[in-house]
Amino acid sequence: MASSVMSTSRSAGGPQAPAAVSAVGLRKSYGDKTVLDGIDLRIPAGSVFALLGPNGAGKTTAVKILSTLITADGGQAQVAGHDVATSPDGVRAAIGVTGQFSAVDGLITGEENMLLMADLHHLPKREARRVTAELLDRFDLTEAAKKPASTYSGGMKRRLDIAMTLVGTPRIIFLDEPTTGLDPRSRHNMWGIIRELVSDGVTVFLTTQYLEEADELADRIAVLNDGKIAAEGSAEELKRMIPGGQVRLRFSDPAAYQSAASALREASRDDESLALQLPSDGSQRELRSLLDWLDSAGIEADELTVHTPDLDDVFFALTGGADIPNQPNQPNQPKETAR
Amino acid sequence: MSSLSLTVRDSSTMLRRNLLHVRRYPSLTLNLLLSPVVLLLLFVYIFGDVMGAGLDGGGADRSEYLSYILPGILLLTIGGTTIGTAVSVAMDMTEGIIARFRTMAIHRGSVIIGHVIGSVLQCLMSVVLVGAVAVAIGFRSTDATALEWILAVGLLTLVSLALTWIAVGMGLVSPNPEGASNNALPLMVLPLISSAFVPVDAMPGWFQPIAEYQPFTPAIETLRGLLLGTEIGHNGWLAVAWCLGLAVLGYVWSKSLFNRDPK
DSSP: OOTTSEESOSSTTSSOOOEEEEEEEEEEEETTEEEEEEEEEEEETTOEEEEEOOTTSSHHHHHHHHTTSSOOSEEEEEETTEETTTOHHHHHHHEEEEOSSOOSOTTSBHHHHHHHHHHHTTOOHHHHHHHHHHHHHHTTOTTTTTSBGGGSOHHHHHHHHHHHHHTTOOSEEEEESTTTTOOHHHHHHHHHHHHHHHHTTOEEEEEESOHHHHHHHOSEEEEEETTEEEEEEOHHHHHHHSOOOEEEEEOSSHHHHHHHHHHOTTSEEETTTTEEEEEOOOOHHHHHHHHHHHHHTTOOOSEEEEEOOOHHHHHHHHHSSSOOOOOTTSOOOHHHHTO | OOHHHHHHHHHHHHHHHHHHHHHHOTHHHHHHHHHHHHHHHIIIIISHHHHHHTGGGGTOOHHHHHHHHHHHHHHHHHHHHHHHHHHHHHHHHTSHHHHHHHTSSSOTTHHHHHHHHHHHHHHHHHHHHHHHHHHHTTOOOSSOOHHHHHHHHHHHHHHHHHHHHHHHHHHHHSSSHHHHHHHTTHHHHHHHTTTTTSOGGGSOTTTHHHHHSSTHHHHHHHHHHHHHOOOOTTHHHHHHHHHHHHHHHHHHHHHHHHTSOOO
16 A cells, blocks of 8 residues: 555454455546546445545546546556456446446437346346336336436436446446435435445445545545545544544634633634634533633633534545644644635 | 357447437438438429530430439438438437446447448438439439349448448547537538539539549449449449448548547
């Protein structure tokens, strides 16, 4: 593993599950622009892996390389035991890909799209009809089956897209931003679909720019920033990488704010919104001692909120261009540094 | 599955997909049929008497002029139909489904082969339709034997194949359907400046080489000879050579374009 990767789980996992996807030093550039600058990945079979990153971080490029759509400039990658460069057809036989932009044929109906996939997987006619009917039903598309796919809503297109991906019962599924552009209800439906896939033992490689999504679905998360993997681990591990939570005290009276600020020297100040932030792990014990101390100092805030770190903080800390703090006790304002 | 049967199977799946597109959205194909039919009627009924008078030293009438221009009109029909091919290939390449095909364990060229076979079939269908219009307004082949008919159909197929491969390349190289339609325009303009409507000898001297040394003129002269019994001479071999050359060029070009990394 490259030294730039902050792995927090070198010992985790026990006996290693066979890798469904592994990559070493993947590079890709378009002209002068380096999109992937040497990324390493190892995704155990049967797990959900999320590649998280802002727009333009290189997520889609990584998926395109691993799904044999484009070739890497350097590095090696194996998917389902096949090298993407030397045995792309071996890879293709094992994977299913749902790209960021809907990969359905809009000119023909949903059902015809499914039958097209069945034909390309060389399923016998009867089997093709059965699989098509089953998947259309599972993805709630039976009613729309005879309508041209171009008339489908965004959520329906996405569902058809995934249904088409599942026709060949792939063992590894790539989902490139599966919920981008979906409304909240469709997004939750999509999450349900992804969880179902996982329970069938499929390995899922998904990219997302939503932290909540990675948190909800993924066993392991890699944060991709500027073509490099900035951090990798489970959601919990990533959250632990950045300093603990904070207690935020907000004042409405500027005078009260000033006196509190001078009394609480260790607090970081937010003069504009008259707020002070104190590092805290959010435990009851710490809160009580903090409150006691505020009382004894005669400080009365108008609002007190406890903020525990979430993936947003990790994301902003890792992708905001700020150095990753390595002293957990130092006050830190990840959200502010990202602005 | 052997690689040949994989090729055949996947290509026929892709062909079915393309034919389904044509059946669902016939307007593109029909629009392209409109221009050859309009040109045919225009030249025969509006310009026919005058144009005919210029033929054969002035003896020909309107119906003889119809016979004269029909071979060119049929080839123009093929050119027009392949513009549709360039557009539909370009349209297809902007669709996400092509990316899906590229990540599936299918014969890689099947998408293109499906387009090519579909396009050749469409060309022949269009030729039959335009030919039917010509027969309806009085075209009769004078003395073509069965063999000459077969050769004529073979020539039309070969031209369709050659122009289709070029059109596929134009479709692949164009960033969008509009660009493809512009890039493929020569496929319909070239027949206009061939011997389709007037003999090459009747053109201005400086222009004659342009009309003479292009693929449509020998193909038109050959077809004219087969259907109407005029002199074919070396035009037969020239036409076949042009077609094979264009087909191979288009094939190699299309293949390298399709195998590029998509953006």
